[in-house]
Amino acid sequence: MNKQPEITMQTRKNLIDAFWQIYCEKRIEKITIKDITTKAGYNRGTFYEYFIDIYDVLEQIEASILPDLEKHKVIMIDTNAQLPLKHLIEVYSRNKKYFVILLGKNGDPAFHEKLKNVYKALLRPRLQSLSSDDFILECTLECAVSALIGVMTYCFTQEEDPDIPKMVQFLENLINGGYNKIVNLIF
Structure with a gap:
């Protein structure tokens, strides 16, 4: 039947x-x-x-909730600009109920790695021109992707409806030089 x-x-x-x-x-x-x-x-x-x-x-x-790598590649090529953070945050926002739990303290560590790998694949072509040293490239990717996921997870777990434009602006500032200020404060 x-x-x-x-x-x-x-x-x-x-x-x-x-x-x-x-x-x-x-x-x-x-x-x-x-x-x-x-x-x-x-x-x-x-x-x-x-x-x-x-x-x-x-x-x-x-x-089902991992960002569609091929779709994001097209968006990044079409924008021909920096990483389209607003789009990535919208994907995160749409699947918030899953991301918050999966990336939280009782979540799935394997999911965190899967998500990082998707974002690394998106960023790698843009960052390869910065260094011919694979170690430096991979460390840069790890730092950038960990920061991106960390900030989104923090914002979405702190507020029901986080201020998306403010989050995008913060991440853009971080990417465009704010990271150097943070490193200088720490070290």
Whole structure:
């Protein structure tokens, strides 16, 4: 018997939503399939029609919210300017409920690395001209991307609706020389 696609999509969404509600309160190691299916109102068999295990649910959520690398590359080429921070912050804002948890203290460290890798891939072509030394390039990318993700995570966890223009301005100032001032203050 073929299931109707809209029912199939809704069932999958209900299971994901149930998982997410639990994940917001518990570390993944503490979540059981029974927790998810009870909350969603399905049985274990239904869960296994859509997912391999609990980690598969998390993986599918993460894959769905990671910024689309190809789309961002086109935007960066089209803008022909600095990193389009406002666009990246809008992506973050659209998926705020996931990013705040996944990048938070009980989140998934692997997601942080996946997100950093996406942003590094976007920035690498622009920064390669700054240094022919791969070590310097990779350290620069690590610093820039960590700052970008750190500031966005901080702002979105401190306020329900952070001031996006103010955040973009801060990050642009940081990128355009503010970082040197911070380094000089520290060292």
